[in-house]
Amino acid sequence: MAVDPGRRRLAGGRIRARRLDAGLAQADLARRVGISPSYLNLIEHDRRRIGGRLLIAIAQALGLEPAQIAEGAGDALIDRLGAAAAARGHGAEDAEAFAGRFPDWAGLVEAQAARIEALEAQVAGLNDRLAHDPELSASLHQVITAATAIRSTASILVEGEALDRDWQARFHNNIHADSLRLAESSRRLAGYLEAPGEAAGSGALSPLDRVEAALDRLGHHVPALEGESPSLRPAEVAAGVPGLDASARQILNGWCDTYRADAVALPLDTMARGWRETPEPLALAARLGCTLPRLLRRLASLPPGIGPTRAGLVTCDAGGALGPRRALDGLTLPRGGAACPLWPLFEALSQPGRPLRALAAMPGETAPEVLCIAVSTVETGPDWAAPPRAGAVMLMLPRDALPEAAPRLRRAVGPGCRLCPRDGCPARREPSLLPASPRPL
Amino acid sequence: MARRVLLIEDEPNIIEAVSFILSRDGWTVHTHSDGASAVARVHAHPPDLVILDAMLPGRSGYDILQELRGAEATRHLPVMMLTARGQARDRELALKLGATHFMTKPFSNAEVLDRVRALAGG
Numbered sequence: 374m375a376v377d378p379g380r381r382r383l384a385g386g387r388i389r390a391r392r393l394d395a396g397l398a399q400a401d402l403a404r405r406v407g408i409s410p411s412y413l414n415l416i417e418h419d420r421r422r423i424g425g426r427l428l429i430a431i432a433q434a435l436g437l438e439p440a441q442i443a444e445g446a447g448d449a450l451i452d453r454l455g456a457a458a459a460a461r462g463h464g465a466e467d468a469e470a471f472a473g474r475f476p477d478w479a480g481l482v483e484a485q486a487a488r489i490e491a492l493e494a495q496v497a498g499l500n501d502r503l504a505h506d507p508e509l510s511a512s513l514h515q516v517i518t519a520a521t522a523i524r525s526t527a528s529i530l531v532e533g534e535a536l537d538r539d540w541q542a543r544f545h546n547n548i549h550a551d552s553l554r555l556a557e558s559s560r561r562l563a564g565y566l567e568a569p570g571e572a573a574g575s576g577a578l579s580p581l582d583r584v585e586a587a588l589d590r591l592g593h594h595v596p597a598l599e600g601e602s603p604s605l606r607p608a609e610v611a612a613g614v615p616g617l618d619a620s621a622r623q624i625l626n627g628w629c630d631t632y633r634a635d636a637v638a639l640p641l642d643t644m645a646r647g648w649r650e651t652p653e654p655l656a657l658a659a660r661l662g663c664t665l666p667r668l669l670r671r672l673a674s675l676p677p678g679i680g681p682t683r684a685g686l687v688t689c690d691a692g693g694a695l696g697p698r699r700a701l702d703g704l705t706l707p708r709g710g711a712a713c714p715l716w717p718l719f720e721a722l723s724q725p726g727r728p729l730r731a732l733a734a735m736p737g738e739t740a741p742e743v744l745c746i747a748v749s750t751v752e753t754g755p756d757w758a759a760p761p762r763a764g765a766v767m768l769m770l771p772r773d774a775l776p777e778a779a780p781r782l783r784r785a786v787g788p789g790c791r792l793c794p795r796d797g798c799p800a801r802r803e804p805s806l807l808p809a810s811p812r813p814l
Numbered sequence: 815m816a817r818r819v820l821l822i823e824d825e826p827n828i829i830e831a832v833s834f835i836l837s838r839d840g841w842t843v844h845t846h847s848d849g850a851s852a853v854a855r856v857h858a859h860p861p862d863l864v865i866l867d868a869m870l871p872g873r874s875g876y877d878i879l880q881e882l883r884g885a886e887a888t889r890h891l892p893v894m895m896l897t898a899r900g901q902a903r904d905r906e907l908a909l910k911l912g913a914t915h916f917m918t919k920p921f922s923n924a925e926v927l928d929r930v931r932a933l934a935g936g
Contacts, residue, residue, distance in 0.1 A: 510899075513898070514869065514898045514899075517898035517919050517920060518825050518828070520919075520920045521825075521828055521898075521919040521920040521921065522825060522827035522828045522831060523920075524920045524921075524922070525828060525831035525832060525835070525920070525921070525922075525923055526830075526831045528922065528923045528924075529831060529834060529835060529923065540834075543830075544831075547827045547830065550827070551827055682880070702874065702876065702907070703899070703904075737871075741869070741873075742873070771874070771876075771877050772873060772874075773877055773881075
């Protein structure tokens with residue numbers, strides 16, 4: 374195997390380190406391998422190159438394989454050690470010497486650095502999940518609202534001037550009602566968090582979670598993939614994102630491929646001008662001569678200042694499995710088969726080619742209404758025998774994002790059955806965990 | 815004449831508590847609970863300060879804030895956002911859309927009073 378000259382020059386350092394570890398004087402080792410101490414000194418200071426029989430003899434004398442002297446630790450190991458040191462603000466110049474002298478310890482350091490990186494990615498992903506899980510968000514909102522009312526009302530009772538009896542009784546009743554609501558919401562929330570397999574703190578993140586966290590950090594916009602001569606290829610973008618395993622990288626690779634194809638067909642200046650003059654997706658797709666799915670994806674991956682102020686995007690395949698999602702103001706659809714099937718995204722699957730526009734209303738008086746534009750997608754299979762790949766894409770915009778009046782079609786959707794309090798929903802799969810609301814939903 | 819605060823919030827017991835402490839401090843407090851008609855309510859009877867919940871029935875507080883900032887009459891109206899979400903991204907969104915101040919629930923009454931006095935004058 375050819376040895377890189379740069380690495381080979383450093384073989385002397387490894388010989389010296391190993392000799393000292395073995396407690397040998399230069400003269401002792403020189404005598405054993407049949408050279409003079411001064412010549413060994415030159416080798417150890419990398420002033421003489423070493424190879425052939427002498428390399429084998431020195432390796433045998435030191436109890437090493439010749440390759441361990443010639444090649445030292447693997448380049449990849451040294452690179453990872455250097456990266457680990459650099460990530461924590463330390464110089465990386467001693468990485469090779471360290472790996473050569475203490476290969477086992479170097480392997481341990483490398484493994485721990487990889488573990489730290491994975492855990493950091495997991496923490497980032499969990500943070501992201503806490504922010505974007507609509508079920509958890511709705512449940513937490515109930516708890517915080519009740520706590521706010523109790524805190525404010527209790528403060529009036531204990532801190533303020535004397536209250537008349539009517540006000541006191543009124544505030545006491547309010548606190549009692551809110552405390553019951555808080556207790557019930559807390560119990561339901563605890564049950565949700567402890568439920569195996571679906572809760573926010575339930576263990577390792579999936580590759581899709583990692584990809585979504587990475588895309589959120591990028592703002593779902595990748596300048597390196599824009600323009601006629603992009604600075605990176607899609608695979609290079611995916612390879613440059615830290616904290617992704619092979620599965621996540623493959624998913625991100627596919628997302629970047631689609632992004633690049635969309636960016637080529639719909640350049641940023643075209644989108645900026647188009648949305649400014651025709652801020653309606655179906656009309657804009659017709660004007661730009663592109664498919665509606667492509668336009669919807671593109672509208673959700675534009676930089677600030679171009680296109681809609683805020684946008685979310687969800688895609689799915691014909692089996693209902695969701696791809697990487699972009700939440701709108703924290704709202705998106707849950708994965709794992711837990712999503713409400715009434716979202717226009719799934720409705721589009723049953724109506725190939727027909728664009729749908731609906732105002733999706735989440736349950737509860739405080740829940741947001743989201744303008745959804747959804748359409749199915751079909752891709753031809755790679756050969757005559759392969760079935761087409763069907764799916765759907767849904768753009769989510771704030772309720773009043775489009776200048777025209779809100780669509781008449783209104784869909785009562787939910788975050789998923791477990792935290793959806795709607796009674797009598799025809800699509801309900803399982804009972805709700807939530808307490809019944811005292812007010813109409 | 816007492817300065818007017820419009821509290822746009824849908825939770826009845828929070829409305830009652832905040833209205834009580836502001837009224838006791840000398841403010842004239844009006845309340846409104848529906849997000850969809852909140853902007854029209856502001857324009858119909860302009861207050862000196864709006865306290866705006868982020869999650870409202872019919873329309874989000876962020877959308878309401880955005881529309882208020884787009885109208886000449888309410889561009890500089892002090893708006894204090896209340897939200898149950900205290901994450902940096904929510905704060906950034908509120909401030910980016912033009913909120914004068916951002917307050918996270920659960921808040922203290924003293925905090926609300928101090929901020930109302932600072933934003934709308936005593």
